[in-house]
Amino acid sequence: MSDQQDVTFTVNGDERVIRVEPRRSLADALREDCGLTGTHLGCEHGICGACTVLVDDQPVRSCLMFAVQAEGARVRTVEGLAAGDKLHPMQQAFWDNHGLQCGFCTPGFLMLAVSILERDPNIAEPELREALSSNLCRCTGYQNILKSVLAGAAEMRK
Amino acid sequence: MSLIGQSVKRLEDRPLLTGSGRFAADITPPDALYMRVVRSPIAFGRLSGVRIAEAQAHPGVVAVWTADDITDIPPIGFRMTPILGLEAYRQPVLANGYVRYVGEPIAAVFAVDPYSAEDIAELVAPEIEPLAACVDPVALPRELAPGLGTEVAVITKAYGDLEAAFAAAHVVVSLELTVGRHSGVPLETRGAIAIPEAESGILRLYGAAKVPHYNRQALAAMLGVPLDRIHLHEGHVGGGFGIRGELYPEDVLTCAAALRLRRPVKWIEDRYEHLVAANQSRGSVHRVRAAVDERGFIRGLDDEFWFDQGGYLRTHGVVVTDLTCAMLPGPYIIPAYRSVGHVRLTNKTPCGTYRAPGRFEASFVRERLVDVIADRLGLDPIVVRHRNFIAKAAMPYRRDFSALGTDIVYDTGDYAGLLDKFLKRVGWDTLRADVARRRRSGEMVGLGLGFFVEKSGLGPFDDVCITLGGDGRIEVITGAASIGQGVETVMAQICADRLGTDLEHIRVIHGQTDRIARGMGAFASRVTVMTGAAVTIAAAKLRSELLAVAARLLQTAPDRLTIKGDRVMLQDEPSGPSLDFAAIARGAAGALTAEATFTAEHMTYPYGAHLAQVRIERDSAGITLERFFVGYDVGRAVNPMLVEGQIAGGAAQGIGAALLEEFVHDGSGQPQSVTLADYLMPTIAEIPAIEVALFEDAPTPLNPLGVKGAGEAGIAAAGAAIAAAVDDALARVGAVRRLPITPNRLHTLLADLGAGELAST
Numbered sequence: 013m014s015d016q017q018d019v020t021f022t023v024n025g026d027e028r029v030i031r032v033e034p035r036r037s038l039a040d041a042l043r044e045d046c047g048l049t050g051t052h053l054g055c056e057h058g059i060c061g062a063c064t065v066l067v068d069d070q071p072v073r074s075c076l077m078f079a080v081q082a083e084g085a086r087v088r089t090v091e092g093l094a095a096g097d098k099l100h101p102m103q104q105a106f107w108d109n110h111g112l113q114c115g116f117c118t119p120g121f122l123m124l125a126v127s128i129l130e131r132d133p134n135i136a137e138p139e140l141r142e143a144l145s146s147n148l149c150r151c152t153g154y155q156n157i158l159k160s161v162l163a164g165a166a167e168m169r170k
Numbered sequence: 171m172s173l174i175g176q177s178v179k180r181l182e183d184r185p186l187l188t189g190s191g192r193f194a195a196d197i198t199p200p201d202a203l204y205m206r207v208v209r210s211p212i213a214f215g216r217l218s219g220v221r222i223a224e225a226q227a228h229p230g231v232v233a234v235w236t237a238d239d240i241t242d243i244p245p246i247g248f249r250m251t252p253i254l255g256l257e258a259y260r261q262p263v264l265a266n267g268y269v270r271y272v273g274e275p276i277a278a279v280f281a282v283d284p285y286s287a288e289d290i291a292e293l294v295a296p297e298i299e300p301l302a303a304c305v306d307p308v309a310l311p312r313e314l315a316p317g318l319g320t321e322v323a324v325i326t327k328a329y330g331d332l333e334a335a336f337a338a339a340h341v342v343v344s345l346e347l348t349v350g351r352h353s354g355v356p357l358e359t360r361g362a363i364a365i366p367e368a369e370s371g372i373l374r375l376y377g378a379a380k381v382p383h384y385n386r387q388a389l390a391a392m393l394g395v396p397l398d399r400i401h402l403h404e405g406h407v408g409g410g411f412g413i414r415g416e417l418y419p420e421d422v423l424t425c426a427a428a429l430r431l432r433r434p435v436k437w438i439e440d441r442y443e444h445l446v447a448a449n450q451s452r453g454s455v456h457r458v459r460a461a462v463d464e465r466g467f468i469r470g471l472d473d474e475f476w477f478d479q480g481g482y483l484r485t486h487g488v489v490v491t492d493l494t495c496a497m498l499p500g501p502y503i504i505p506a507y508r509s510v511g512h513v514r515l516t517n518k519t520p521c522g523t524y525r526a527p528g529r530f531e532a533s534f535v536r537e538r539l540v541d542v543i544a545d546r547l548g549l550d551p552i553v554v555r556h557r558n559f560i561a562k563a564a565m566p567y568r569r570d571f572s573a574l575g576t577d578i579v580y581d582t583g584d585y586a587g588l589l590d591k592f593l594k595r596v597g598w599d600t601l602r603a604d605v606a607r608r609r610r611s612g613e614m615v616g617l618g619l620g621f622f623v624e625k626s627g628l629g630p631f632d633d634v635c636i637t638l639g640g641d642g643r644i645e646v647i648t649g650a651a652s653i654g655q656g657v658e659t660v661m662a663q664i665c666a667d668r669l670g671t672d673l674e675h676i677r678v679i680h681g682q683t684d685r686i687a688r689g690m691g692a693f694a695s696r697v698t699v700m701t702g703a704a705v706t707i708a709a710a711k712l713r714s715e716l717l718a719v720a721a722r723l724l725q726t727a728p729d730r731l732t733i734k735g736d737r738v739m740l741q742d743e744p745s746g747p748s749l750d751f752a753a754i755a756r757g758a759a760g761a762l763t764a765e766a767t768f769t770a771e772h773m774t775y776p777y778g779a780h781l782a783q784v785r786i787e788r789d790s791a792g793i794t795l796e797r798f799f800v801g802y803d804v805g806r807a808v809n810p811m812l813v814e815g816q817i818a819g820g821a822a823q824g825i826g827a828a829l830l831e832e833f834v835h836d837g838s839g840q841p842q843s844v845t846l847a848d849y850l851m852p853t854i855a856e857i858p859a860i861e862v863a864l865f866e867d868a869p870t871p872l873n874p875l876g877v878k879g880a881g882e883a884g885i886a887a888a889g890a891a892i893a894a895a896v897d898d899a900l901a902r903v904g905a906v907r908r909l910p911i912t913p914n915r916l917h918t919l920l921a922d923l924g925a926g927e928l929a930s931t
Contacts, residue, residue: 033285049196050189052408054357055441059846062357090189103187107179110815114654115186116193116358116408145855148846150357150409151654153818153884154854 021082023048024092032079038072039063041079042089050090050119054148061147064120065089071127071146090119093126101167102126102160111160113151120147125161133169137162173667174875177811180659181673182652185406192405194361194377199434202363203232205424206287207437208277208294209447210269213305213517213839214314215298217269220277225293230286233431234294235278235423237266243392243426246417249384251487252575253323261482261520263419263426268315269298270481271519272841273446275419280427280435303517303839307478308455314515322479322513323488327495329570330506335470339461343543348908349531349889350832351453351478354524354823355851358408359439360448362421364428371399375425378402378681380415380651381691386683388417389425400425404681410653411823412523412693413449416485420447445844449522450833451490453478456535461506466547466554470506473498473535479513480520488513489574490521493528496573500536500623501585501777502558517839523693525820526882529622530827530889534909537620537890545903551894552589555621559585574628574694580775582868583803589621592779592801595863601783601797605898614786615796616901618894620887623777626879627699627872629770633688634704636665636712638762642736642752644669644712647679649689650701655881656812657697663808664702664875668709669716670733675751695879698808700768703873708766715762720749723757774870776878778802780821780891786899791917793829793896798858798888803865805878810864817884818860824888826852832910860884 016031023046030045037056042048042065054062056075063074066088093100102125105111112118121144128135128143135143140161149157185191208220222234245260265276276296281287304312304320311321336342361377373395378385382402390397407414420437427435439447454477461470477491491511498509524530540558544551560567562584569578601617608615635647646665650657658678666673679685680692690700717728720738724731724747732741739748755762781799786792800817807813830850834842843849869876893906896916905919 035285043195044198048189049193050191052193052358053195054359054408055846057441057845057847060357060441090187094188099184099187106187107183110180110811112183112186113656113815113819114357114407114409115183115191116356116406116654118186119189122187141854145853148357148851148853150355150411150823150851151819152815153820153822153860154857155818155859156815158854 017080019079019083021085021087023087024089030079034078034080036079037075038077038079038082039074042074048089048091052116052119054116059148061124062117062120064123064147066123066127069127069130071124090122093122102164105164105167106160109156109160109163111152111156117147117149121149121157125164129165129168133165173663174808176663177809178659178663178673180656181662182656182658193358193408194363194405195438197363197376197405198436199363199365202434202436203280203282203431204284204287205427205435205437206279206291207275207420207443208279208291208296209443210265210272210274210276210296210298212269212298212300213272214303215269215300217265217267217276217296217298219297221295221297222277225279225290228286228290228293230281230283231279231290232282233280235264236276237262237264240264240426243422246419246422246485247388248483248487249381249416249485250489250574252492253488256322256483256487258318259322259483261419261484263422271517272839273443273519274481278423280431305516305518305835305837305839307476307514307516320515322483322515325488325491325495325511326508327571328508332470332472332506332508335506336461339469340464341462341546342459343462343539343546344459345539345542345904346907347456347458347535347538349452349454349534350910351450352524352827352831353448353450353833354409354411354413355849356409356411356414359441359444360414360418360420361438362424363434363436364424365434366428366432373400373425373429374403375421376403376405378404378415379407379653380410380693382651382681382683383649383689383691385417385421389422392422393426393429401684404651407653411525412527414653415651416449416522441846442844445849446519446841449484450480450519451521451524451527452531454531458535458539460539460543462543465557466543466549467557468502468504471499471504473509476512476514478516478518480516480518482520484520484522486522490523490527493573494532496571496578497529497623497625498532498536499569500533501560501621503560518835525823526886529624529882529886530824533620533622533887534889534893537887538893538904541894541897542904551619555589556586562587576772579772580623581772581870581872583775583777584868585777587867588777588801588803588865589779591865592863595801596781596799605783614788614899616784616895616898618782618891618898620780620890620894622887623775624882624886625773625775626695627770627774628694628696629700631767631769632690632700632704633686633767634701634708635686635763635765636708638712638716638751638755640752640755642750642755644676645679646676646705647686648701649686650697651681651692653692655816657692660698660808660812661701661705664705665709668706669713672735675736695881698877699774699873699879700770702808702875702877704766704768706874707768708764711764711766712762715764716754719758719762720754723749723754770872772872774805774872774878776802776804776883778883780887782891782895784892784895784899786896786916788920791913791920793911793916795825795856795858795892797861798825799861799863800884801863801865802883803868804880805869806866806876807864808877813864813880814862816880817862820882820884821860821888822852822857824885825857825892827910828889828892829910
């Protein structure tokens with residue numbers, strides 16, 4: 013199509029050049045054009061937070077952002093968390109504390125949690141709960157997500 | 171140490187944590203077509219035609235289908251139903267002649283990319299003449315289409331002399347109670363990817379869940395394809411809760427299109443579609459009355475209710491109504507009983523089951539009633555429960571009717587014992603004293619209890635095949651399904667335990683129809699009970715086969731050998747000769763395989779109690795759930811961490827159902843809850859820590875492990891307990907008549923009750 017545009021950005025440290033329609037969402041661009049299907053779409057209207065990625069270290073609903081808006085940005089997704097076989101402390105904490113069941117909301121929660129703690133490593137529990145209330149989970153009842161994030165936070169502070 | 175009973179970490183987590191899961195939307199076959207469904211914007215109307223010319227002119231279009239293009243495909247049949255002869259109420263794959271709910275599929279477009287598919291769907295123009303919609307299930311029955319009345323069926327379950335019970339009653343207590351429409355709303359929407367394999371002639375459907383084997387048969391029959399030419403495959407599944415995995419129109423359409431267009435067809439539902447098209451449940455109105463003696467003993471219970479079925483009967487037939495009738499008596503004796511359930515068509519999204527179908531509603535109704543009985547007689551509601559409980563000594567206890575095709579026989583249970591232990595565990599006296607003190611200082615706080623009996627482990631069978639592969643790995647092939655609940659871990663725990671090996675050597679297969687001929691799937695909290703029992707038997711068989719081969723190779727007797735990790739060695743000479751699994755596999759003449767089938771005629775009945783503590787904010791009519799406790803006897807917990815996880819997740823859904831969630835429709839049947847900003851699921855801000863007390867006092871004799879199901883325990887009496895807690899905070903027993911208790915409804919209640927005076931009493 014003639015109305016396609018080039019977008020250059022980095023995803024998990026790798027530079028990517030993709031050619032997309034201006035209306036293509038960042039989530040679709042990550043999933044379909046970059047092959048990174050770890051970012052999940054739960055509602056496509058910005059409520060559930062399953063598609064949360066970090067754009068220049070800010071948590072963003074990638075379903076509500078156009079790919080073209082990511083021009084020049086540094087995007088981080090769940091695929092970039094682990095270092096090879098070694099899980100990120102937050103991933104490990106979710107595993108250790110049964111912080112997931114079906115796992116569909118998990119990438120969004122992981123990215124949200126990592127961004128919260130990168131910004132404020134010593135965040136108090138009430139503020140943490142408040143921040144985590146931006147995402148939805150339908151399986152766990154949240155307690156083990158909170159437990160996981162607290163454990164991951166302790167590990168990240170080390 | 172036995173692996174059963176250990177809270178081991180889940181085997182399935184790593185890919186889910188690293189973003190390498192394979193959910194339906196992650197599967198994109200090369201050369202795929204994308205389906206978009208055109209849905210009715212009108213709740214009820216005559217469909218006189220569908221204009222598709224403009225859509226067909228779009229450059230990205232490959233095909234546009236309406237009902238006329240699939241006249242050879244029958245409506246979707248019933249997977250389970252206790253009543254025959256209801257075929258006229260089935261849903262067609264595409265609307266034909268009438269539309270009966272907003273969201274009903276009218277046409278399907280197939281295009282080369284998903285964005286174009288949406289553009290093209292916009293160009294399809296259905297011609298609908300609106301008719302007066304039916305939205306109230308209690309309204310007098312009427313004709314919805316020629317010859318099709320809104321009263322689909324009336325289910326009655328009864329025993330005892332009800333008339334005599336009411337004639338002799340000391341007090342008769344009556345209530346009208348309403349439960350709103352809810353659904354599972356998993357975080358992953360539905361999806362279906364149908365791939366026709368040119369070389370084998372096999373059609374493969376990915377995105378399957380819950381009941382792949384049943385759906386395979388149903389699809390083969392509907393599409394006129396031999397059974398061996400179709401297979402279903404379950405990948406990662408983003409939550410089920412009863413609603414996912416049933417056979418829906420979209421599954422049939424993707425398969426039919428893949429066969430006819432000879433290309434892979436991918437369909438991923440969007441959230442708006444999900445909230446109008448996937449099964450909903452619960453919506454019902456109960457008029458219930460009880461005949462009670464002076465001591466609070468319920469001599470007779472009479473319930474008439476209306477279930478808001480929506481526009482069609484789907485795969486579940488009338489199961490929800492059947493279960494509601496059957497499970498209403500719960501833990502109580504109730505010598506005379508009648509429940510009459512009307513299944514009523516309305517112009518809303520059709521219903522199926524949602525986690526604890528019939529029990530969430532029945533527990534709400536029954537436990538409300540018990541609280542009001544206690545209040546009327548000036549008795550402690552806990553005392554009234556004790557007076558009505560079926561005694562431990564009366565087990566097994568038979569109700570004189572059936573549900574899901576099996577007679578209801580409570581297998582084991584000590585209801586009084588559980589309630590006592592639970593109240594002790596939660597510190598009931600301290601909680602009561604604390605709430606009383608806060609009320610004296612002006613706070614509106616309250617405690618509420620709900621008791622429930624669950625059902626689990628529905629048969630009739632499950633097959634398992636365990637194989638030792640050439641690489642020394644053990645493969646457990648099941649006909650179960652995993653919707654995110656931890657099936658792989660639990661089956662591996664049972665297998666490893668019975669085989670005497672470690673989890674890491676075991677791989678569990680589920681949801682693949684090309685790996686095992688039969689399978690019942692995952693519903694009704696059945697997998698750990700049924701599949702788990704089959705694994706228990708097959709693993710013991712494989713152990714003896716394995717030891718026999720090893721004995722031959724080591725030139726000794728099998729009973730001198732033992733298994734440690736993946737090695738077989740002499741029991742009394744651990745440093746002596748030994749063989750690993752791979753060597754045994756090589757030494758065996760053929761593949762080492764053990765098969766087992768477990769059958770069950772009756773379900774097993776776990777039970778428990780929920781306790782809620784709430785605070786009402788008078789000014790905002792907001793409700794804060796301060797604490798939530800669940801006590802549950804699961805018979806035996808294979809993995810307590812996963813059982814508690816199931817309960818906590820179910821409780822969160824129950825809390826949502828009690829306080830937030832509802833599918834609302836206006837008078838013309840237009841749904842008002844079509845985004846996740848309207849259908850309010852709880853976030854972490856609304857959910858306190860779910861405090862779980864697991865008990866193993868009543869293991870079942872019905873399976874070799876003694877286990878009962880855990881999937882629906884968290885939600886079953888959540889509505890009952892929260893309603894009772896709100897009553898208590900309002901100091902008016904029986905005030906809550908309707909779920910969810912939204913701020914609007916609570917505001918009305920507060921106004922009606924005169925909140926100012928209440929608070930000072």
